[in-house]
Amino acid sequence: MTHGVRTATHGPAFDAVLCDLDNVVRFYDVRHLAALERAAGLPEGTTEDIAYAPETDLPLLLGRITLEEWAETVARALAGRVGEATARELGRALAEAPFHADEAVVALLRRVRARVPLVLVTNATPRLADDLAALGLTDLAHHVVSSAVEGVAKPDPAIYRIAAARAGVPMDRCLFVDDSRENVDAAVALGMTGVHFRQPSDLHGPFGIDRRES
Template sequence: MPASAPAAPVGRAFDAVLCDLDNVVRFYDTAPLAALERAAGLPEGATTEVAYAPEVDLPLLLGRITPAAWVDAIAAGLTDRVGADRARELGQALADAPVRADEEVVALLRRARTHVPLVLVTNATLQLEDDLALLGLTDLADAVVSSAVEQVAKPDPAVYRIAAERAGVPAARCLFVDDRQENVDAAAALGMTGVLYREPADLRAALGSCAEWAPRPAGSGDPVNRER
């Protein structure tokens, strides 16, 4: 935190919030995909099982392939089961799944940001900037740490160190929120306060009484550079 920042209130275990994006702030509607899977005779989730396998998903999240190449890889993994045309249709349906932002979570994070730095820490593609703009969330955080930009993904410890540096806060004074236990555990191993997210109440409880915190000093609204 800047030298002019007030001391943390008694009982508050953090001076910055580091928050995951997907399945915390951003959610995908996979109902259209599920309908296509049923029509193809596949169990629901068959497409995501292929798509999110590390050998298919990680190259996308590290910025090494394009979303189109990711769809190609998904189609290749499904072709033997449903044929090439339908496999591609399923892969594209996942890539094009409608998205929404959880308004309650966004409101909680915006309120927290008036008191402490907020950094989004996400395994995401090189299209993240456009994705955030589509959701109206370009100004949600002080900084964004994206795996595709940094070329390192959670739960690699380097991601958390980068995020703490962007927040300008020691790791031990960061609150980290994520929906995956392995990511929370990795943050906790660096001394961060980890929160496993399942619903907005988890975030609300972790943040505590924001209204009682001192506001951030004037001029501290952008303590670190945004996503490079």
């Protein structure tokens, strides 16, 4: 559940929480994309495998291209396998996939926010502000550190330092939450306490919240 966690004799082991967004708070629904892939004779997940390869994904996450340009890049990579029209449809379906927030995680984070600084640290597209507004989460965190704004993405140590500075807390007093083991390991290497997220219950112990209270 936790990784590199320290214990403290008095009070919590952290003075700020730095939390990932995607696959912790926000989740995408790719069922429509999967149906299109099946209809095109592609294995499910093919479009995402291409889209999230570093050479395709990183320019978007660093704010160098738009979401539309990213979708076109994905379409070009698929065109030789399914034809241009279908490839564009698949690229758009991924870029426009609906998303929702996990209300259990949101509730936990709002409780934490009332006690310590909360910073969202996310490898995000340039549309992040609009996405948070659509989710009704513009007030979830005290600060948002976006790779597309900062020009640096996890697991680069620089984005962790930026987030800790926004929280106003030394790195060894930060609790970092992410669904990526690589990103958690990078935080721990900088002295943070790390939590590898897989489900909301993973947060109860590190946040000091009894499951019966949630």
